[in-house]
Amino acid sequence: MSKDKNLETAIRDAERNYSVGRILDAARDFHTISIIFGGMKDYSSAAKFAVKSGNCWVECGEPLRAGGLYESAAQYFELLSEEDNYRLYYKKALVQCILADRKCEIGKVTLARNLKRAAICQGKVDENVTVSDYYARAAELFISAARNSVEKELFDEASDLFNSAAECYSQIKEYLFSANNRIEALTCLNKLFESYLSSLKEEEYREIIKREMKRFNTTIYGLLKNLEFVDPIERDILERLMLATITGLKATITPENKNEEIMKLLERMGKIIREKGERETGLEIWEGIMASCNLDSILAREEFNKAIEFLKGSLKG
Numbered sequence: 001m002s003k004d005k006n007l008e009t010a011i012r013d014a015e016r017n018y019s020v021g022r023i024l025d026a027a028r029d030f031h032t033i034s035i036i037f038g039g040m041k042d043y044s045s046a047a048k049f050a051v052k053s054g055n056c057w058v059e060c061g062e063p064l065r066a067g068g069l070y071e072s073a074a075q076y077f078e079l080l081s082e083e084d085n086y087r088l089y090y091k092k093a094l095v096q097c098i099l100a101d102r103k104c105e106i107g108k109v110t111l112a113r114n115l116k117r118a119a120i121c122q123g124k125v126d127e128n129v130t131v132s133d134y135y136a137r138a139a140e141l142f143i144s145a146a147r148n149s150v151e152k153e154l155f156d157e158a159s160d161l162f163n164s165a166a167e168c169y170s171q172i173k174e175y176l177f178s179a180n181n182r183i184e185a186l187t188c189l190n191k192l193f194e195s196y197l198s199s200l201k202e203e204e205y206r207e208i209i210k211r212e213m214k215r216f217n218t219t220i221y222g223l224l225k226n227l228e229f230v231d232p233i234e235r236d237i238l239e240r241l242m243l244a245t246i247t248g249l250k251a252t253i254t255p256e257n258k259n260e261e262i263m264k265l266l267e268r269m270g271k272i273i274r275e276k277g278e279r280e281t282g283l284e285i286w287e288g289i290m291a292s293c294n295l296d297s298i299l300a301r302e303e304f305n306k307a308i309e310f311l312k313g314s315l316k317g
Contacts, residue, residue: 007036011049018056027056031069038076047076051089058096064106064114067096071117074124087125094121108148109161112141116168132172139168143181150188155195159188163219166226175229179237182223186244189216193251209252216252217261220245224268233276239285245269246289246308253303263310270314282315 014029030053037046054069070093077086097118101111119134146161162185169178189212196208223241227233249262273282290308 007033010036014052018052023056023059027053027060027062027065030056034069034072043076043079047073047080047085047089050076054089054092054096063096063099063103064110067093067100067114067117067121070096071121074121078124090121090124094118094125097121108141108145112138112145112164112168115141119171135168135172136174139165139177139181142168146184146188153191153195155188155192159185159192159215159219162188163222166222170222170226173229175226176237179223179226179230179241182219182226183237183240183244185219186216186223186248187240189219190244190247190251193248197251213252213261216248217265220248220265220269224265224272227272227276231276233273233278235281235285238273238278238282241269242282242285243289245311249304249307253307262307266307266311267314270311270317273315274317279315279317283312286312286315 010029010033014026014033017023017029018026030049034046034049034053037043037049050069050073054066054073057063057066057069070089074086074089074093077089097114100106100114101118106114115134115138119131119138122129122131122134142161142165146158146165149155149158149161162181166178166181166185169175169181193209193212196205200208227237227241230237245266253262270282273279
C-alpha cells in the first residue's frame with residue numbers, strides 16, 4: 001500500500017473515531033496526522049489537523065494538550081503568512097494555557113512550561129500586553145524544581161531546569177537573575193562531570209565529555225551574554241563565574257578535546273570583566289582559585305594550563 005493510501009486510511013479512521021465518540025483516540029490520531037503533514041511541509045494540512053486535535057482535547061477537558069495543539073496550528077499558519085488565522089489560534093492557545101494554570105493539578109515543570117507558552121502566545125496576540133508575570137512565575141517554578149533535582153543528585157536534570165529559569169529571566173530583562181541561574185546550571189554540570197569521572201573508565205569518560213561540551217559552552221555563552229547587561233558585576237558573581245568555569249575546564253578538556261570554542265569564550269569573559277572595570281578584582285580572584293586548584297585529576301594537563309593562562313592573559317588585556 002502506498003504512503004498516500006496509508007495516510008488516507010489514517011485520516012478516515014480518525015474521522016470515524018470522532019464520529020462514533022472515541023474522542024481521545026481521534027485527538028491522538030489527528031495529532032499524528034498533523035505531524036506527518038508537517039514533515040511533508042504541507043503546512044496547510046498540518047494546521048488543519050492540529051486544529052482538529054486541539055478541538056478534541058478541549059472536548060476531553062485537557063486544556064494543557066489543547067493549548068499545545070492550537071499553538072502548533074498557529075505556528076503553521078504563521079509559516080503560511082495567514083495572519084488572521086495565526087492570531088486566532090495563538091489566542092485559542094492562550095485561553096487553554098490560562099485554563100490549565102487555573103484548573104489543572106500539574107507538576108512544577110509542566111506548569112512552568114505552560115506559563116512560558118502563555119507568554120509566547122500573549123506576545124503573538126498583542127505585543128503591547130506585558131508578559132513579565134508569566135515569565136517570572138515560570139522562572140520561580142523552574143528554580144524550585146531544579147533545587148528538588150539537586151537534592152536528589154539529579155544534576156543533569158537540574159542543569160537544564162536552571163537554564164530554563166535563566167531563559168525566562170532573560171525574556172523580561174532580569175539579567176542578573178538570569179546570570180545567577182546560568183552559574184547554578186554550570187555548577188550542576190560540574191557535579192555531573194564529577195559523577196562521570198568517578199564511575200566511568202577513562203575512555204568512556206572522554207566520549208561522554210565530547211557530547212557534553214556543547215551544553216557546557218552554550219551555558220557559559222548564555223551567562224556571558226547576560227553579564228554584558230549587568231553593571232557593575234558584583235564580586236560574588238565574579239567568584240562563582242570563574243570558579244565554575246575553571247572547574248568545568250578541568251573536567252572537559254581532554255587530550256582529544258582541544259576545543260577552540262573554549263578559547264573564544266575565555267577571551268570574551270576576560271574582555272567583559274575588563275570592560276566592566278573589574279580587571280584587578282578578576283585577577284585577584286583568579287590567583288586565589290589557582291592557588292587552591294587541585295590538578296591531580298586532570299586528563300590533559302597541558303591543554304588545561306594553556307586555557308587558564310589564556311584566561312589570565314585575557315583578564316590583563
